[in-house]
Amino acid sequence: MSVDIRFDLSGKNAVVTGAARGIGRAIAEAFRHFGATVAVIDRVEHCSTSCDRYYQQDLAETAALPELGARIWDDMGHVDILVNNAGIDYSEWFNEITLEHWRRVMAVNLDAAFFLTQPIAERMIDAHIAGRIINVSSTNGIVAEAAQAHYNASKGGLELLTQSLAIELGPFGITVNALAPGLIETEIYKDLNVPQELIEYSKEHIPLQGRWGRVEDVAAAAVFLASDAGHYITGQHIVIDGGLTCDQFPRFKFLPPYRSRLKNKPADD
Numbered sequence: 001m002s003v004d005i006r007f008d009l010s011g012k013n014a015v016v017t018g019a020a021r022g023i024g025r026a027i028a029e030a031f032r033h034f035g036a037t038v039a040v041i042d043r044v045e046h047c048s049t050s051c052d053r054y055y056q057q058d059l060a061e062t063a064a065l066p067e068l069g070a071r072i073w074d075d076m077g078h079v080d081i082l083v084n085n086a087g088i089d090y091s092e093w094f095n096e097i098t099l100e101h102w103r104r105v106m107a108v109n110l111d112a113a114f115f116l117t118q119p120i121a122e123r124m125i126d127a128h129i130a131g132r133i134i135n136v137s138s139t140n141g142i143v144a145e146a147a148q149a150h151y152n153a154s155k156g157g158l159e160l161l162t163q164s165l166a167i168e169l170g171p172f173g174i175t176v177n178a179l180a181p182g183l184i185e186t187e188i189y190k191d192l193n194v195p196q197e198l199i200e201y202s203k204e205h206i207p208l209q210g211r212w213g214r215v216e217d218v219a220a221a222a223v224f225l226a227s228d229a230g231h232y233i234t235g236q237h238i239v240i241d242g243g244l245t246c247d248q249f250p251r252f253k254f255l256p257p258y259r260s261r262l263k264n265k266p267a268d269d
């Protein structure tokens with residue numbers, strides 16, 4: 001028996017949203033590294049991400065997205081892979097959330113993913129392209145966190161949108177999956193002013209070596225789902241969180257240590 005597994009993206013056209021920095025940038029650059037032609041959409045005026053085409057667009061302007069999707073399709077000739085990555089977050093209690101913030105979070109994190117997927121997926125069907133849609137969700141789409149009701153709800157919606165579209169697009173060979181990162185080192189946390197104590201505390205609860213993830217940890221999963229190797233996976237999410245959401249309760253902290261009896265100890269012990 002010969003095993004033929006390919007991660008190569010040569011000849012594929014990919015679109016990645018929110019790719020001027022952070023996770024989106026790593027995904028766009030990883031796709032290019034594996035041979036894809038990549039278009040980036042972001043709101044910033046100057047984008048230094050290595051890409052073939054750049055479209056400046058505020059994705060909160062939902063009504064502009066069907067036309068943008070059609071324009072990108074025409075410019076590239078076709079699209080094989082769409083990554084809905086752009087996302088925003090505000091850290092605020094439920095009674096502080098304004099209608100403006102609620103709507104903006106929903107518009108960028110959820111509405112944009114749908115209204116960009118719609119024109120592109122329709123064209124994939126018409127062109128008989130077994131395309132790939134990848135939505136960057138979050139562990140907050142699976143388990144909630146305090147002071148992020150709008151963000152949690154938007155990512156939970158994105159998880160169910162992923163399943164919904166997987167069902168409708170599956171008959172055409174198009175896969176729709178989500179990536180659910182946990183705590184990944186990007187500038188989003190600087191914007192949120194996350195206290196250092198929270199960062200240190202969070203590390204104690206990450207089973208995999210107590211470290212936050214890196215953007216390339218998420219990009220690697222995106223390459224896998226976008227490649228031929230991921231062709232039989234749809235309607236799923238890949239959780240990239242170093243095991244953070246495996247642990248129901250920090251029981252570990254209250255039990256006698258077992259690691260002291262081991263010959264090889266983790267570096268931080």
Ligand SMILES: NC(=O)c1ccc[n+]([C@@H]2O[C@H](COP(=O)([O-])OP(=O)(O)OC[C@H]3O[C@@H](n4cnc5c(N)ncnc54)[C@H](O)[C@@H]3O)[C@@H](O)[C@H]2O)c1
Pocket residue numbers: 017018019020021022023024041042043044057058059060085086087088089108136137138139180181182183184185186187188
């Ligand atoms: N960093 C993490 O720990 C983490 C964890 C879980 C999920 N995520 C998700 O991953 C995605 C990327 O996060 P990140 O950490 O790289 O964030 P980031 O803030 O570093 O990057 C977000 C990118 O999206 C762009 N963007 C934001 N709003 C936009 C809009 N209205 N129109 C167009 N572009 C817009 C920004 O300009 C930026 O380039 C988001 O969907 C986020 O919710 C991140």
